[in-house]
Amino acid sequence: MAMATRTLGFVLPTSLSSQPSFDRRGGGFRVSVIRCSTSPLTFPTSGVVEKPWTSYNARLVLEDGSIWPAKSFGAPGTRIAELVFNTSLTGYQEILTDPSYAGQFVLMTNPQIGNTGVNPDDEESGQCFLTGLVIRNLSISTSNWRCTKTLADYLTERDIMGVYDLDTRAITRRLREDGSLIGVLSTEQSKTDDELLQMSRSWDIVGIDLISDVSCKSPYEWVDKTNAEWDFNTNSRDGKSYKVIAYDFGIKQNILRRLSSYGCQITVVPSTFPAAEALKMNPDGILFSNGPGDPSAVPYAVETVKELLGKVPVYGICMGHQLLGQALGGKTFKMKFGHHGGNHPVRNNRTGQVEISAQNHNYAVDPASLPGGVEVTHVNLNDGSCAGLSFPEMNVMSLQYHPEASPGPHDSDNAFREFIELMKRSKQSS
Ligand SMILES: NC(=O)CC[C@H](N)C(=O)O
Structure with missing residues (x-):
């Protein structure tokens, strides 16, 4: 949730003169050590400390x-x-x-x-x-x-x-x-x-279902919004409320905060929650979250996504994007070393604009394996890999990276607004 400008707030006492220096005789660092504390800080000004x-x-x-x-x-x-x-x-x-x-x-x-x-x-x-x-x-x-x-x-x-x-x-x-x-x-x-x-x-991470251990065990409501102090992009809100079911494959709370800030009423459900039950709740949209491990190791989640496709607007983030790729008939593969960082350039093919994005994934959707009608909307400019998909016929949108960017830059936050637009259009036409 924090941005660089917020987290890099050093409070060094003026009496502290310099960088830590190693004292070879004493085997310690000659610095003032600031232990974090909620009580007032005290600063030793000299001496060798461990x-x-x-x-x-x-x-x-x-x-x-x-x-x-x-x-x-x-x-x-x-x-x-x-x-x-x-x-x-x-x-x-x-x-x-x-x-x-x-x-x-x-x-x-x-x-x-x-x-x-x-x-x-x-x-x-x-x-x-x-x-x-x-x-x-x-x-x-x-x-x-x-x-x-x-x-x-x-x-x-x-x-x-x-x-x-x-x-x-x-x-x-x-x-x-x-x-x-x-x-x-x-x-x-x-x-x-x-x-x-x-x-x-003797161990391998490929082929292991890691989402069942990290998913919630029963449904719950989410209400927290992004703290006003950290919020931005507020002009793009339409003030309406949308009912969203968020499938928890290992969801990051900032995704929920961003959805909530955009006016969504959210019910978070476990990875094994039956699609039929989700539809009974009559949602305006469904979010498939990020999550750990190999998307090919969780065929039950792909089945759930398939059952929901075309019935309600859906939005996939990271693992959710990979599961959508498979549910649409595509394949995922393991990348050489993946993308993990807050500085990945992505081209939005629709606008031509480049977003600096936060990413964390080892797998990717192979665009060549996708059926006709599925559009690659975003491309990672470091290696040309697929970074986003859309299938307008079924009200599907997805991103391989993190529009909630926590940590990371906020260039892609508009993707939440696009999901709102998708739900709004679908509601108007039904
Ligand atoms: N952040 C994620 O959702 C990661 C997706 C998937 N587990 C991967 O490593 O590719």
């Missing part, structure tokens, strides 16, 4: 046989996941709580993470879903006016692994050259490198 987190040795072992010594600042243990890199400069808390990262370790290419701590407003869901966070440096000072906790404390409390002190540039280059890799993170010294390597080679 890093404000407990660190112990860890290893990242990748399936290609590479071993990356690291230091842990989160939960201890040994965990397996797919490693992806994310190029966002800000928004690590939204990334940590985005359910689409279930089954993955996220490596941040931004070399310094943790400087703004965590706060109660930037959560995309009620828990952290990724398996671990991999970073170059953990910020030694934490300061932001909304901060209530340090990143290290937050990850440890939520039992999520976090490691730093790895060469994240070298790992990113490897992922770009060889594609995403399965890895094992471990703080357990009793496990040999070879054991961890075998573990990483």
Whole structure:
């Protein structure tokens, strides 16, 4: 939810003279450490201080046989996941709580993470879903006016692994050259490198249904809007109300806030909610949400989408877009290393305009596999992949990326208005 200008609000005391400097004699950092706190901050002005987190040795072992010594600042243990890199400069808390990262370790290419701590407003869901966070440096000072906790404390409390002190540039280059890799993170010294390597080679993320674990268990109403302080683009609202059912495949709360701000009354339903029940509720539109993993591993969700097609206007975001692609008769495939970041240029084919977008996906719809009448509305300009679809005959629209952009730029927010227009037109013609 936060924008860069909001989250980068350092409050450094004037008596603090410079950048942290490493003191070789003392083995510590010669800085003033600002622990985030809701109580007034006190600033030591001099002296050697220890890093404000407990660190112990860890290893990242990748399936290609590479071993990356690291230091842990989160939960201890040994965990397996797919490693992806994310190029966002800000928004690590939204990334940590985005359910689409279930089954993955996220490596941040931004070399310094943790400087703004965590706060109660930037959560995309009620828990952290990724398996671990991999970073170059953990910020030694934490300061932001909304901060209530340090990143290290937050990850440890939520039992999520976090490691730093790895060469994240070298790992990113490897992922770009060889594609995403399965890895094992471990703080357990009793496990040999070879054991961890075998573990990483014994698991695969392809073909696993990850949405059933992250979806809600029963329907609920959503009413929260985007906080007025953060809202924008308000001129495009028509003041009317639309009844929307949101299928939760791992939904980010900012999608719900944006829909609500655009005047939707929302009922969120689980991924297994029967299409017939959804239709009985007489919605004006249906949203298929983002969600983790392989869209080919959830045929039941594709069936639900198929049953709803043509009966009511539908809007798919990310996983929802991929499920729509399959339901329309197309195929999805796994990309080499996917798109994860807040800086992806997308061309809107209808307007010719380029939007800078937030993206997080490893799979894509193959446009060549789609039947006639389905239009590719958006293209990712980095690699030409399909970034949006429309099938006007059935009131279908979808985006492979994140118009709710949290974190990320807001260029694509108008897609919510387009969904409203789709529902409005369909209502008028029926
Ligand atoms: N953010 C998402 O919905 C991700 C979609 C899908 N799980 C992928 O990785 O491609």
